Amino acid sequence: MSLNGFLKSLKSRRDRDWTYDSGRVFSSMCSKPLKAAVRAYTMFLETNLLDAKIFPSTKNLEEEVIREIGSLFSGPESGGYITSGGTEGNIVALWVARKLMKRKFVVAPMSAHYSIDKACDLQQIKLLRVDLDSNYCASIESIQENVNKDTIAIVATAGTTALGLVDPIDEIAEIAEDFKCFLHVDASFGGFILPFVESPQAWNFSVDQVSSITADPHKMGLAPIPSGSVLFREKAWLKTIEIEVPYLSGTSSTLLGTRSGASAAAVWAAFNSLSHEGYRKIMRRCMRLTQKLANGIKRIDGLDPVVKPELNIVAFKSDFMNLHDLSETLETKGWLTSLNKQPESIRLVVMPHHRPKHITSFLSDLRECSEGLA
Amino acid sequence: MSLNGFLKSLKSRRDRDWTYDSGRVFSSMCSKPLKAAVRAYTMFLETNLLDAKIFPSTKNLEEEVIREIGSLFSGPESGGYITSGGTEGNIVALWVARKLMKRKFVVAPMSAHYSIDKACDLQQIKLLRVDLDSNYCASIESIQENVNKDTIAIVATAGTTALGLVDPIDEIAEIAEDFKCFLHVDASFGGFILPFVESPQAWNFSVDQVSSITADPHKMGLAPIPSGSVLFREKAWLKTIEIEVPYLSGTSSTLLGTRSGASAAAVWAAFNSLSHEGYRKIMRRCMRLTQKLANGIKRIDGLDPVVKPELNIVAFKSDFMNLHDLSETLETKGWLTSLNKQPESIRLVVMPHHRPKHITSFLSDLRECSEGLA
Structure with a gap:
């Protein structure tokens, strides 16, 4: 196979992964590099x-x-x-x-x-x-x-x-x-x-x-x-x-x-290239989106934030929903979340790859999924 | 500074480093990646x-x-x-x-x-x-x-x-x-x-x-x-x-x-992309050049290979030359070598970035430097 053939084959594997750009990865503490x-x-x-x-x-x-x-x-x-x-x-x-x-x-x-x-x-x-x-x-x-x-x-x-x-x-x-x-x-x-x-x-x-x-x-x-x-x-x-x-x-x-x-x-x-000012802007946007996400979750019946977010992570629990099932249902809708064991909760990391539309769209799917499981 | 400005500044730093492509680096066990x-x-x-x-x-x-x-x-x-x-x-x-x-x-x-x-x-x-x-x-x-x-x-x-x-x-x-x-x-x-x-x-x-x-x-x-x-x-x-x-x-x-x-x-x-055959060709070339280098060194008065090379490394010692001085003199002529302590010797790693002309040219400078120090 030619060099281009190999690279094409690699590219097609890579294309089947999730991407940060999609805004759909809430499970990672890494993001798309600058x-x-x-x-x-x-x-x-x-x-x-x-x-x-x-x-x-x-x-x-x-x-x-x-x-x-x-x-x-x-x-x-x-x-x-x-x-x-x-x-x-x-x-x-x-x-x-x-x-x-x-x-x-x-x-x-x-x-x-x-x-x-x-x-x-x-x-x-x-x-x-x-x-x-x-x-x-x-x-x-x-x-x-x-x-x-x-x-x-x-x-x-x-x-x-x-x-x-x-x-x-x-x-x-x-x-x-x-x-x-x-x-x-x-x-x-x-x-x-x-x-x-x-x-x-x-x-x-x-x-x-x-x-x-x-x-x-x-x-x-x-x-x-x-x-x-x-x-x-x-x-x-x-x-x-x-x-x-x-x-x-x-x-x-x-x-x-x-x-x-x-x-x-x-x-x-x-x-x-970013300088402190550039990081400050990005981090403040992450914190605003985190607040938006936490507020949205509070408004969904049966879901409770574990703590008031201090940094750009929101974790929520539920007294009557199986969180593993909820996480899997979210995945079928195209959202990656992670499960915390201590305390048992779903973890969402709001990263620089997230935009307001991703938060809105995620909250809407989360509401739908949790209603389906309630 | 613009993104291009930063990259230009990085590039100019990078340009002051040695390069494998030059064939002048004999001190490294790494090479230019494929x-x-x-x-x-x-x-x-x-x-x-x-x-x-x-x-x-x-x-x-x-x-x-x-x-x-x-x-x-x-x-x-x-x-x-x-x-x-x-x-x-x-x-x-x-x-x-x-x-x-x-x-x-x-x-x-x-x-x-x-x-x-x-x-x-x-x-x-x-x-x-x-x-x-x-x-x-x-x-x-x-x-x-x-x-x-x-x-x-x-x-x-x-x-x-x-x-x-x-x-x-x-x-x-x-x-x-x-x-x-x-x-x-x-x-x-x-x-x-x-x-x-x-x-x-x-x-x-x-x-x-x-x-x-x-x-x-x-x-x-x-x-x-x-x-x-x-x-x-x-x-x-x-x-x-x-x-x-x-x-x-x-x-x-x-x-x-x-x-x-x-x-x-x-x-x-x-x-x-290389497959076994590709590696085999590269490694055999390295071994041929190693042999050429070792033979050349044997012919220089006052320098002795430490062992018969088994892989692509040649080390040589001298009973009456200061190897540290020799290595430094070689560096002023644009060649990077390293010093072994055990046994005291100059080490040359023949890597895929080396071509026959590099070996020939190095041997000629080595002869000149060692005559100067003898």
């Missing part, structure tokens, strides 16, 4: 960020974007690197924390992302999952009861996967201060929306005890996968995982070693 | 392999290429996944090995890649680095002395980073058999050249005791970074690291979770 980011990614596709000797431009771009993210997160002196995503960020944060603290276990609320379990299992660290409060945020009481002088780190989330909530990070910080332990904030989802919404609660390096932050440009930052980031309050902490790369006559402080320079270029292009 | 792979990568840039509900095509492509790789490596029943590269593959292999074996330490020859140290440090596994034989391959005697009933895994390399050598994997397999331990083969570099050269030594699943193989399509497979792979003799072993992804109502057995579907599509496109 045009500038895609163009930049493609331009750097043959580069390797590990090998700054061959590709010095990629290292410079990475340093620039890490400085920009640090400033955006109130940590102009922080240091870090462009990761493949939130899981890598969480693994690296806990790896550094473990090496620095030389203690025994990690404390994380039940709402923390499952990659925290993975990071701990991988490292043979004991993980204590602690309770949520009645509003599904980290329970300060429960953290307080479980943290002690053997705690490596407390993990808090800024934008939980299930409900988009921000844990009470300033209160958690006081506990971290008392026990001098690491405080890692998983802002994989929230990191690139919180700086652009009005008066968010404290969540970043402005809170003195926050030690590290994971935030994904490939989620709300609108860069292509793989584009994550992990930042540490003290750049020097990365030395704890530094390793010599013999054949490059240099060192590396990353999990993966070889990484595409395209990620750094794409993040750089997204940040510089 | 056109088909680049086109496929770009086509799938917005997809997420973790989310097969939205992007079923990516999961199918991954399954197809993993089957193809399995067959190519004499393990048609093996299972695995597309990773970000060799480091992830090595981490995952040792993670699975640790969970399966429930033992204490890993044994690896001094020549194994530094990511093995990283994988062990991360997992708090003790690593025993053992000696090489006089030919810089794993010493069977040294492995034999160090393996015991507490050994989780022995790591062998098919295509070492420094010299491109293949460890005596069939002999190591006998030790693994005696102690019923895991045998992981890091074929990050060699995995996509060994199947295409004439009568390579045994290195893959055809050796009964080989448990897992890491092999990188983004090295000799000519796909873009990030495109690695890890394969296990028994697909079921991946269950040991399986984790529930609550919001997807499914499970995942990977290190990173979210991964770009573009990697799977690019590998698929590379394999299908």
Whole structure:
């Protein structure tokens, strides 16, 4: 088969997937990457960020974007690197924390992302999952009861996967201060929306005890996968995982070693082409649509929002409808939603690919489906 | 600045990097990705392999290429996944090995890649680095002395980073058999050249005791970074690291979770457009050029090849020249080489981006530089 034949065959497979552009995907924390980011990614596709000797431009771009993210997160002196995503960020944060603290276990609320379990299992660290409060945020009481002088780190989330909530990070910080332990904030989802919404609660390096932050440009930052980031309050902490790369006559402080320079270029292009003002506009539109969606759901008999949305996620439950059936019925009507287990609910992530017409049309189908199942 | 302004600025940074096309990069185990792979990568840039509900095509492509790789490596029943590269593959292999074996330490020859140290440090596994034989391959005697009933895994390399050598994997397999331990083969570099050269030594699943193989399509497979792979003799072993992804109502057995579907599509496109015959031609050309380069070096006074090249890497030493100075002088003449520490030597990786004229021209400059330093 010719090159064109293969590409045609690939294209026809690709065409059978769902698309973000359709506005019908409510199940994803990723979206269609920005045009500038895609163009930049493609331009750097043959580069390797590990090998700054061959590709010095990629290292410079990475340093620039890490400085920009640090400033955006109130940590102009922080240091870090462009990761493949939130899981890598969480693994690296806990790896550094473990090496620095030389203690025994990690404390994380039940709402923390499952990659925290993975990071701990991988490292043979004991993980204590602690309770949520009645509003599904980290329970300060429960953290307080479980943290002690053997705690490596407390993990808090800024934008939980299930409900988009921000844990009470300033209160958690006081506990971290008392026990001098690491405080890692998983802002994989929230990191690139919180700086652009009005008066968010404290969540970043402005809170003195926050030690590290994971935030994904490939989620709300609108860069292509793989584009994550992990930042540490003290750049020097990365030395704890530094390793010599013999054949490059240099060192590396990353999990993966070889990484595409395209990620750094794409993040750089997204940040510089949109600028803060551009992100602010997009995030405010997402928040307006989220409000519209939440209000519409409240007006449907039998459906109840789980919490008042803090970020661009709406989750709703029902006392007398099978949510699994409802989700499947919505899918037959061409809408993708996801099911939360804790609390049992349907989750809708309102992303930059959504327009007002998608919300209106979804609400109309949701009403119809729920009437059919009631 | 306009979108075009930003892209122009990025392009001018990129233009200051070295390029593979120039034929002047001898320091890299990566090369210019194939056109088909680049086109496929770009086509799938917005997809997420973790989310097969939205992007079923990516999961199918991954399954197809993993089957193809399995067959190519004499393990048609093996299972695995597309990773970000060799480091992830090595981490995952040792993670699975640790969970399966429930033992204490890993044994690896001094020549194994530094990511093995990283994988062990991360997992708090003790690593025993053992000696090489006089030919810089794993010493069977040294492995034999160090393996015991507490050994989780022995790591062998098919295509070492420094010299491109293949460890005596069939002999190591006998030790693994005696102690019923895991045998992981890091074929990050060699995995996509060994199947295409004439009568390579045994290195893959055809050796009964080989448990897992890491092999990188983004090295000799000519796909873009990030495109690695890890394969296990028994697909079921991946269950040991399986984790529930609550919001997807499914499970995942990977290190990173979210991964770009573009990697799977690019590998698929590379394999299908080149086919085995295409790879065979490219790899044979690399081996011919390697021979030409090694022969040329032998003829230069004061330079000695460290070993007879087994794959497409030539390393040479000198009894009376400072290799660091030689490498720097070569760089001022526009050639990138790397320095090996063990054994001290200059390393040249002959990649698909090299043509006969590059070898000739490099040899001429090398002769001139070494005469200048002698």
